[in-house]
Amino acid sequence: MKKLLGAVASVAIVAATQVAADGITIGLSVDQLFESRVAVNNGIHAEAQDRGYDVIEVVADGDAQQQNAQIQSLIAQGVDAILVCAVDQNTIERALIAAKRAGIPVVAYDRDLPDSTVVQSFVGPDSLVDGRLAGEYTAAALAAYEGQINIVELIGALNDQNGIDRSLGFREGIASLENVNIIEVPTDWASDRALSGTQNAFQATPDIAAVFAATDTHIPAVETVLTDLGRLVPVGEEGHVVITGVNGSRDGYDAVMSGTADAFVVMGTEATGRTGVDLVARILAGETVERTNYVGGHLYTAADAEANAAKIWGAPK
């Protein structure tokens, strides 16, 4: 059924869209829509608009087969380049090969496709560094902690490289701590699973010293659990649980500003989007570009978050 809907959608897009004959048109293939993805896409649209490019955006709703069909339709429409955030590399590789045969360059964003023979360049977060920043902050905050240090780690999707790298980076960041017990809670990026997993972790191990959320959108769920247990103590007070996360969403910003969370690593979503379009432009101009282009994240605490709200994509504007 989903395949059928995808095919119908593709036909409709082909019929409805007129590709500009003279200008450059970028095909934007999106895995699915959620807050941070929309923020990156906004950067892509803004940069494209600044350069006078057209963008045809298609969203796969997390369905790799649908994304495959959508990329085929972008090729059929004769786009000049494709920017893709893949649901699944293996499923879309055939469509990407078709793009290559049609002479359409492909740039991956946010999620790299390291084994692809087609993708010419990648732009996205350095999740290893982002996780490490949160880990180093946690290590510094718990440097004087005595006894076993129990840390809950809310892991993203187990098959998502960004989630895996954030986890690896976090562990590198806390390497200076001794006697650490990490309690891994799989969430698949879903806050309801983060909520129940955190609740169970606190039941099993009441003396938890810190929580690391692979996405800061899980922090309100952590707040719910701490409130349930009567352990919601603001930053800097006795009994506070050190909370960090990665993303830069409104949830993370609010949690840091209210004193619930200590720090969050903000991804450069707009810069990622703008760089993606810039890479496309340079490839189309015949320039050689770097295969991997990282946009570094930045860690903010309550001390500097408000002053840098303009740089935090999720902060109220």
Added chain:
Amino acid sequence: MLLKGLRDIASRQKWVAIAMATIVLGGILSVVSPVFLTLSNFQAILVQASVTSIMAIGMTFIILTAGIDISVGAILFVTSALFAQLMISTESYLLAFGVTIICATSLGALNGILVIRFAVSPLITTLATYSIYRGAAIHLTGAQNIPVPREMGFLGNGRILGVPVPILILIAVTILGIYVLNRTRLGVYARAIGNSERSAKETNLPVGRVTVAIYAFSGFVTGIAGLVLLARVGGLQSGIGIGIEFTVIAAVILGGTKLTGGSGTVIGSVIGAIFLVLIDNGLNLMNASPYIYDIVRGSVLLAAVAIDRYSAVRQRAALDAQRASLIAS
């Protein structure tokens, strides 16, 4: 003797099988983790199961009619999105609650109308509405996260006389579900339609109206579940409700409701949902590797279904033997 008695009860009341499985799993977990047998952990389990259980109660009625609703996760998302948007624009809890519940009920009713009107498989119909509802919610929110007011946390974190509010809501919806199923014509008709829709039509039962009412009821309780979930996770996110329909359906089937309709209980579905939470709870308490969660979940589900199938076969064999001896005598 005791075993035989339990087996007899289990064969008459299908939910007893999942209740016994839950007790066995609980027994194992209490040995593995000393924390398991604590009041706070029991509360945590019930609170975690509340959203799925509430939705499973509505789904029980639908499956009783041999139907299915794949769109409940999308109804949960769209009504939560509507609530969050209304809170931002009106700041009126009364209006937001009212409109949200009416919307959830209407979307459920629309599913029922489409199922009856087009006489297409409920699976296909609700798969289509799943896409429409989810798309509408994404459009409504622009895929943005929307925090809900802190006071709303009462629905998710609050307590009345020491009992967490989600548990109280679950109890209320369970009582309502049991009452509707066992004490009203809607429940009787639902079973009748599930047993044989053709017979139900031939005896002039209002099949169309009952089907719409049942899907509407499922939408209604899904709306309530959505508000509880929204309060607990602290805000709307575009991933909310994705895949929850499968957990809900699994809970109902584990609880003894036949996928082919006609037989099932509300209490069984609630216990089925609790059983599923127990698996995650146990894995979390044991600090199990995140990579084995899906394997364990799938294996336990498979075992539960196999045991259920085995008991059904034994039950049928016993009935056949009983019938044969009656004929012989």
